[in-house]
Structure formats: C-alpha cells, structure tokens
Amino acid sequence: MKLSFRWYGDDDPVTLDKIKQIPGMVGIVTAIYDIPAGEAWPYEKIAALKDKVEAAGLKITAIESVPVPEAIKLGVEPRDRYIENYKTTLRNLGQAGIEVVTYNFMPVFDWTRSELDHKLADGSEALIYREDEVKAMNPLSGDLDLPGWDTSYTKAELNDLMSAYQEISPEKLWDNLEYFLKEIIPVAEEENIKMAIHPDDPPWSIFGLPRIIVGQENLRRFLKLVDSPANGLALCSGSLGVNPENDVPAIIREFGDRIHFAHVRNIKITGDKGFEEAAHLSEKGSLDMYEIMKAYYDVGFEGPMRPDHGRMIWGETGKPGYGLYDRALGATYLNGLWEAIQKSNR
Numbered sequence: 156m157k158l159s160f161r162w163y164g165d166d167d168p169v170t171l172d173k174i175k176q177i178p179g180m181v182g183i184v185t186a187i188y189d190i191p192a193g194e195a196w197p198y199e200k201i202a203a204l205k206d207k208v209e210a211a212g213l214k215i216t217a218i219e220s221v222p223v224p225e226a227i228k229l230g231v232e233p234r235d236r237y238i239e240n241y242k243t244t245l246r247n248l249g250q251a252g253i254e255v256v257t258y259n260f261m262p263v264f265d266w267t268r269s270e271l272d273h274k275l276a277d278g279s280e281a282l283i284y285r286e287d288e289v290k291a292m293n294p295l296s297g298d299l300d301l302p303g304w305d306t307s308y309t310k311a312e313l314n315d316l317m318s319a320y321q322e323i324s325p326e327k328l329w330d331n332l333e334y335f336l337k338e339i340i341p342v343a344e345e346e347n348i349k350m351a352i353h354p355d356d357p358p359w360s361i362f363g364l365p366r367i368i369v370g371q372e373n374l375r376r377f378l379k380l381v382d383s384p385a386n387g388l389a390l391c392s393g394s395l396g397v398n399p400e401n402d403v404p405a406i407i408r409e410f411g412d413r414i415h416f417a418h419v420r421n422i423k424i425t426g427d428k429g430f431e432e433a434a435h436l437s438e439k440g441s442l443d444m445y446e447i448m449k450a451y452y453d454v455g456f457e458g459p460m461r462p463d464h465g466r467m468i469w470g471e472t473g474k475p476g477y478g479l480y481d482r483a484l485g486a487t488y489l490n491g492l493w494e495a496i497q498k499s500n501r
C-alpha cells in the first residue's frame with residue numbers, strides 16, 4: 156500500500172512539509188478546489204498542483220475528488236455537456252500521470268454528521284451522527300453547517316434541487332449512474348486511470364434523498380454496471396462500517412483488485428443509525444482494524460491508503476475531521492499494523 160494523506164491545497168493549515176514528516180508518508184490525495192463542479196480542469200492547473208506536491212518530496216497518489224454535478228445524478232440538462240467536461244478532465248489528469256480518481260454519487264450532500272465537535276470522554280472532539288437529530292434538521296433553513304454541505308447553493312437553488320430529486324427513485328439514480336459510467340470508463344481506460352467511487356456516508360437515505368452505494372450487494376451491482384478494472388471502489392471502512400450488516404474485511408476480500416483506494420478509519424456504533432468517529436485504534440471503536448488491514452494485505456493491495464478522519468486533539472482547531480495530529484496518529488497505527496502483518500507472513 157502507498158501511505159497517503161489528504162491535503163486541501165494552499166489554504167490547508169496542514170501543510171505539505173508537515174505531512175512529509177509523518178513517518179512512511181509517500182502520497183498526497185488532493186484536488187483542484189476553485190473550479191465549479193461540471194467544468195473541465197485545465198492541464199496547466201493539474202501540472203502546477205503536481206509540481207507543488209513533488210517539490211515537497213511527495214507524490215499525488217489519488218485525486219479526491221472530481222465532483223459529479225447534480226445534473227448528471229439527476230439525468231437532466233446539461234448532463235451531456237458536463238460529461239464531456241468530465242472526460243476532458245480525465246484526459247488531462249491522465250496526461251499528467253494521475254492514476255486514481257475518486258468521486259461519489261450522493262445526491263446533494265456529501266458526508267453528513269449531526270455534530271462536528273462532540274466532546275468524547277477523553278476530552279477530544281469528534282464528528283458524530285444521530286439519526287433523530289438529522290431528521291430534525293431542515294436543509295432548507297439555511298443555518299446548517301455540515302462538512303459535506305455545498306455552501307455555494309442559495310436557499311432557492313437548494314429548494315429546486317431537493318424537489319427535483321423527488322422524481323428520482325433509487326432505480327432512476329442507478330440508471331443515471333450507469334449512463335455516466337458507460338461514457339467515462341472507456342476514457343479512464345484509455346488514460347490508465349482507475350476510477351474509485353466513494354460509498355455513501357452514512358450508507359442510508361438522508362433528507363428523503365436516494366442513496367445507493369451503501370453495502371456489499373449494491374457494490375457488486377455497481378461493479379457489474381461496467382465490468383472493467385477501471386471501474387472500481389474507494390473503499391471507506393468508516394462509511395460502510397456504521398451499518399453492522401456491512402462486514403468490511405469480507406467486502407475487501409470479495410472486491411480485492413477492484414479496490415483502487417483505501418480509506419481506513421474506525422467508528423463506534425452508538426445505536427441504531429448512530430455513531431461516533433473514533434480514534435483509529437481497534438479497541439476505541441466497533442471495527443477490527445487488524446482484520447481490515449489483514450484483508451488488504453491478503454488481497455495484495457498496492458494502491459493508495461489513507462488514514463481517514465481524525466478527532467481534534469491537543470487543542471488543534473481546523474477543518475472538522477481533517478486536523479493533523481489524530482490523522483498522523485492514525486497513519487502511524489496503520490504502518491504498525493502493516494509491518495506486523497508483513498513480518499508475520501514471511
């Protein structure tokens with residue numbers, strides 16, 4: 156595996172030189188943040204980003220994400236123009252030598268939590284999710300501040316978007332996903348890019364919106380939509396793992412070489428559709444991180460792997476889930492597990 160870290164670009168207080176000091180760190184996972192979803196990424200901007208990362212002694216191991224605009228998910232105009240732009244972006248990324256591209260197919264909202272700074276017993280702060288609290292939230296009231304929230308929507312736009320999705324059943328969303336994949340996967344193949352869909356987080360419907368990338372059976376269906384090695388997964392243990400029916404090590408073993416990117420983090424299930432983001436250490440949450448890492452080892456995983464969200468510890472402030480300290484501890488823990496598994500398999 157290639158140990159990697161997410162970096163949010165020049166505005167990220169967690170700078171490349173800090174990331175470089177984490178033992179064993181080789182990769183950066185990043186994106187171009189100032190181009191609206193749907194528009195093509197110019198080659199020059201990609202090349203400049205790549206140069207910056209390489210000048211810090213690191214390498215871009217995955218792009219996370221090239222966002223899929225809502226018109227593609229809804230299957231409405233200007234879907235085809237956006238798909239052409241997406242293909243241009245993939246061609247430009249391919250030309251720059253990028254090997255893995257992440258995206259998701261969650262309607263309107265990316266990852267969603269009910270609280271971003273919940274105090275845990277040890278004094279650290281974590282992101283948590285409680286279904287009753289999310290149910291009580293009104294996305295249209297405009298006063299929510301969630302990490303996956305696209306604040307660029309006006310209230311009226313959000314209203315229109317939410318009502319457009321009233322027409323979109325889960326089956327319709329599958330159709331729109333298939334349409335998109337059939338267009339872009341051949342381009343990814345030509346460019347030697349592995350596309351990696353991120354599972355829905357949490358893996359169930361929120362605010363009445365359909366969500367389909369939620370568990371083992373649906374992942375199987377997804378991979379068959381276009382049965383190509385270029386059509387793969389960004390397997391996120393923390394997203395899938397909050398549903399106790401999702402056996403993460405079994406999922407890794409089943410999809411093996413179709414997993415192109417690994418997000419490895421722990422969560423603690425606190426009730427039905429309720430969870431806290433825990434420290435990476437197995438005993439702090441509900442997932443067995445050793446079994447997860449062992450499954451990656453056994454399937455011969457060689458792609459980028461990143462510690463995922465961290466708690467806020469030692470007084471750090473910053474982007475919820477994306478501070479330096481706890482993610483660095485997570486990286487070190489993953490390294491430790493990996494070394495032990497490697498050595499015990501000699």
Ligand code: DNO
Pocket residue numbers: 219220257258259265266353391418464476
């Ligand atoms: C959250 C992330 C997601 C992910 C996107 C991929 O921390 O894992 O926001 O980047 O869903 O498109």
